[in-house]
Amino acid sequence: MEKMRYPTAMVLGFGLLLGLSGSVYSHDPVFSPGPHVLFKEGIEVHTELYRSDRGDKAENETAIAFKYGLTGNWVAGVALPYQYLKEGSERNGGVGDITFSTKYRFWRQDALGTQESMAVLFKVKPDTASSDGVPSTGTGTTDALAGLTYGYESLKWYRWASARYRRNGRSDIGFQRGDTFLVDLAGGIRLTPPDYWKPDTVWLLELNGEISQRAELDGRELANSRGQEWFISPGLMWTVRNFAVKAGVQLPVVNNLNGDQNESDYRAVLEFEWHR
Amino acid sequence: MKVLLFTLLLALIWPAVTLSAETLYEIRVDGLACPYCAYGIEKKFMQRENVKQFDMDLEKGVVKVTLKDGEEITESQLKQLFDDAGFSYRSVKKTPR
Numbered sequence: 001m002e003k004m005r006y007p008t009a010m011v012l013g014f015g016l017l018l019g020l021s022g023s024v025y026s027h028d029p030v031f032s033p034g035p036h037v038l039f040k041e042g043i044e045v046h047t048e049l050y051r052s053d054r055g056d057k058a059e060n061e062t063a064i065a066f067k068y069g070l071t072g073n074w075v076a077g078v079a080l081p082y083q084y085l086k087e088g089s090e091r092n093g094g095v096g097d098i099t100f101s102t103k104y105r106f107w108r109q110d111a112l113g114t115q116e117s118m119a120v121l122f123k124v125k126p127d128t129a130s131s132d133g134v135p136s137t138g139t140g141t142t143d144a145l146a147g148l149t150y151g152y153e154s155l156k157w158y159r160w161a162s163a164r165y166r167r168n169g170r171s172d173i174g175f176q177r178g179d180t181f182l183v184d185l186a187g188g189i190r191l192t193p194p195d196y197w198k199p200d201t202v203w204l205l206e207l208n209g210e211i212s213q214r215a216e217l218d219g220r221e222l223a224n225s226r227g228q229e230w231f232i233s234p235g236l237m238w239t240v241r242n243f244a245v246k247a248g249v250q251l252p253v254v255n256n257l258n259g260d261q262n263e264s265d266y267r268a269v270l271e272f273e274w275h276r
Numbered sequence: 277m278k279v280l281l282f283t284l285l286l287a288l289i290w291p292a293v294t295l296s297a298e299t300l301y302e303i304r305v306d307g308l309a310c311p312y313c314a315y316g317i318e319k320k321f322m323q324r325e326n327v328k329q330f331d332m333d334l335e336k337g338v339v340k341v342t343l344k345d346g347e348e349i350t351e352s353q354l355k356q357l358f359d360d361a362g363f364s365y366r367s368v369k370k371t372p373r
Contacts (some may be wrong), residue, residue: 039316040360110307110364115289196332240314
């Protein structure tokens with residue numbers, strides 16, 4: 001059983017990016033966070049479909065998430081994924097680890113038709129999913145993430161930047177995925193001026209970097225574990241009043257993984273979101 | 277007699293006309309760049325029972341709200357409302373309709 005959990009956890013080091021660091025909402029980029037929060041007492045319902053391929057490893061995930069606006073600058077939420085995983089000839093599906101998140105916008109500068117702001121965000125993913133089955137839908141660890149994000153939006157142009165650090169916990173069998181530093185730059189353009197009552201489209205292009213330390217087993221570093229991956233990610237946000245659809249594809253442009261590992265082929269996401 | 281009747285009719289109608297005056301609030305707001313993000317403003321206004329009509333012009337940064345007969349929103353209430361929605365209230369122009 002322990003032998004089986006090791007490669008599974010390696011896969012999840014890649015796969016659970018969605019659950020803990022990739023899943024971003026509101027009028028922010030598709031694959032990276034922005035400083036957007038929710039209006040006070042507002043409720044956000046978010047669902048998404050996610051697909052990633054890496055050699056003979058594949059992950060399909062759907063997730064549902066809820067957020068609540070504690071104030072006009074502070075939001076808290078919870079997300080629950082359901083995953084279907086494939087690793088070689090092994091397949092498994094089930095509920096993944098639950099994620100709790102919060103974001104606080106600590107700086108905002110408003111002008112006519114523009115908003116510029118910064119926020120801090122925190123997430124924690126406790127070990128809630130079942131570790132049975134191969135590949136496992138849970139990491140068997142409690143992980144935490146902290147980040148800082150900046151965003152500027154106008155009636156035409158958008159730009160964002162963010163940096164996040166994910167601290168991965170150690171499992172019962174002594175396996176620990178390497179900590180990960182995530183850095184993102186994103187830009188967006190709205191080709192037609194917005195009208196509050198009409199559908200609105202913003203086209204996006206992101207650069208997403210993931211720099212991970214080697215995993216450890218009983219304190220010893222594993223040669224064939226993580227490294228760097230950088231992605232170019234085109235996407236779009238389509239909204240009408242309080243309903244949004246977001247979609248994007250992450251395409252790897254730089255792979256510098258340690259040792260012998262499968263490189264990412266692509267990741268894709270389709271999101272639906274509703275504000276109440 | 278006709279004059280008396282007309283005067284009586286006018287006396288009855290006039291207060292009703294003046295009391296039923298709705299008020300259009302044209303509110304200058306900064307930070308409006310995205311319709312989806314601005315939904316919170318509509319939500320906050322429509323939670324109030326005294327709002328009859330709501331509209332928004334993102335390019336001009338103006339939120340237009342028509343209040344029902346004789347209703348009012350104070351400047352401090354507006355400031356709080358926009359703060360809760362995540363935007364910056366700047367000024368208001370009230371026009372009886």
